[in-house]
Amino acid sequence: MTEHTSAGKAKVIRAFDTDTNYHDAGKGHPVILLHGSGPGVSAWTNWKRILPVLGEYFHVLAPDMAGFGFTERKAGAAYDIKYWVKHLLGFMDALGIAKASLVGNSFGGSLALAAAARFGDRFDRLVLMGTPCDRFMMTPGLRVGWDYTPSRENMRVAMSHFPFDPASITDELVEDRYQTSLIPGAQEGLRQLLAKPNEDGDTPLSGMPEAVVATIAQPTLVLHGREDRVIPVEMGIKLARTIPDAELHIFGKCGHWVQSERQADFVALTLRHLGG
Template sequence: MTASGGRPASLAVDERPEIGRTVVADGIATNYLEAGAGAPLVFVHGSGPGVTAYANWRGVLPVLAEHFHCYAPDMVGFGFTERPDGIEYGVQTWADQLLGFLDALGLDRVHLVGNSFGGAIALRLAARHPERVDRLALMGSVGVPFPITEGLDAVWGYQPSFENMRRIMDYFAYSRELVTDELAEVRYRASVQPGFQESFGAMFPAPRQQWVDAMATPDDELAALPHRTLLVHGRDDQVIPLATSLRLLELIDDSELHVYSRCGHWTQIERAEKFSRLLAEFLVD
């Protein structure tokens, strides 16, 4: 494996744990985290303001890295991946980057985990390049049409301020213990790093229902997916409705659905231990 332009990846706490290795994926210098050994497992993050692969997956990567060779890239427009001038953001752009990421690292076939927006990317890659995906896990996934929720509209329409970040944090988590001023301040500071809001603000302009629809993969392609698929959803998700996972359960023949009660959109955070165990068991069963 070759990498350039970054430090060796680490999940240890250091001064910038969200910055790992860099590889050119479909022409885009892509920042990614890497840990563990074994079968390759790739994580695709969600689309909240200021999000990075590290922010999404920091709680589960160390656990899964005990069993798998884990990779977690920052998708273009997010985190510390290059933001090329003139790029057109869209699900196919991100799916092409993800395919380029697998090619650049010589990963012929991988387990794929997609969170929310990342689920739509995982579904598009699996539908168009099924031979590259072994098992598929989707959490609160976009990828089928649904009426945009108040929560998702607020997340995609975020304008930087502590108050706005505090407000959208309330949509993400069921547990009020997780939604603290300290967390909102950390996420707000992340959202205003140079280039972060400029790219995020360009992705999902109003009316935002069009972007929900644009992230969908056609039903016939989803129904043709041959992959064993795990669907995970928080029953109380205010960002992506549970109905999306129920629809995917109908469409994907070899799929199963696990619903967490008293859980919002952050299943990997609110149910980190249980989710990590569920995912590991699904992938080795």
Template sequence: MPQSVADHLIPRTRIVEAGGIPTKVVTAGSGRPIVLLHGSGPGVSAEANWSDVIPDLAEDFQVIAPDIAGFGASLGPEGTAYGIKLWVRQLIELLDALELPSATLLGNSFGGGLALAATLRHPGRVDGLVLLGTPVGTFTMTEGLRSGWHYEPDEAEMRRILEIFSHDPALVTDEMVRQRYEASARPGAQAAFRKLIPEPGPAGTPVKGVPEESLRTIEQPTLILHGREDTVIPLELAYRAARNIPNADLKVFGNCGHWVQLERPAEFRTEVRDFLGRLK
């Protein structure tokens, strides 16, 4: 491979001002732009969710993976009002800063919810959606979400939470635990997550995603990917999304938890490539 092409595929990090937040962004590749939106939870970041995905997708697409405001290295000053309005604004201003009229949004969990919210508010900026383990409608808070809300920096607890997310605990390595723990220990690292979902009650705490009636207005082609054994965002929510988004296809992965991109990487890449290849 020529050196210039190899350099072109190397992920690079930059800081972009978006939504009033100095936003850390990893970019690589060229072609159709695809924005990778990470999930929530202790110690999460774009690199934690997507580092194994970016180089491969960059062979065919322009890949943009930001740390969403309040997560990773994109922490706002003390008192920042984290919430969906800020997150959508940050995403749209990021597209503006990168001079992208529109992009395909690929969101994992909370990132999928953000992708849906951005599509509803700015439909002309989104040409397609890929949703992984994405919450929609109202559902009962799961143990994974409950544990994330109560989390305080502790390596053993970090491992326990990460093992809830993965169907196979062997996927959770010592290095993954260490990196996520260190990121979670930064001041203010939990503030955004605790704005995202309600404080857990004794039992049956409801969590609200994008309402089903709003999903019916989404016209963009949509690919929904979900792990059959996902105990963080139950599989029923994927069926709920597929029933309500008019142009949606659903792929369910067996022996897979909340992290399709990490647990079934080859199939994930194939499904995403095939989907993007069908977009105009």
């Protein structure tokens, strides 16, 4: 393993034949934080304020998934949910992690569901935030991310769709994500994750099918912002109705980033659910 400082203090490990950038903190039971999508996303921008807090109770790891952040990009790689599940399992195997809890934000929640459905013995508990379920229409928040071209102004506009209060978008966040968006191929993961928007009319998208969600055996905490303009709150309700062992919390005056907009509540609920 090697270390670099491209975004905070990070480590790099070879996983699924890919040099994988990640951050970690603490010790104990492994908890893997899975980032969302969007322009300039990385594990660091999603989780840097959560890592040290949860790291007081667990060994917390936050990898940049293939196609995102500072992880190696393979020329011609065809990213899809199966690819990302293999990368996640490869990351765990490279670190000798037999079983972990998963905390997934948006795309990361979909990845958590896919991994838990296929490899249930590797995961004990799930926390899902702003996670899609089954079919829905592309929202303005997803559309602006797909259309993004690098500039600080465009990044600020894109980020304004995510929280309930756009005034919470800091210069630091804009700069962090703008710099990450300059990495060659930075949009590839996002544009392979989402369908290309239709020029006219709605663009249908698919989250994890309900039939698959219904097979999730792990106790699952579902968190969703009532005013989420990226993944509609109805998706969180559908998840909680479909997963056999689920608990749902909806936060008023909250958008897509529960972990930052309602950080204290997120931490308290996550610790209770994971047994911290």
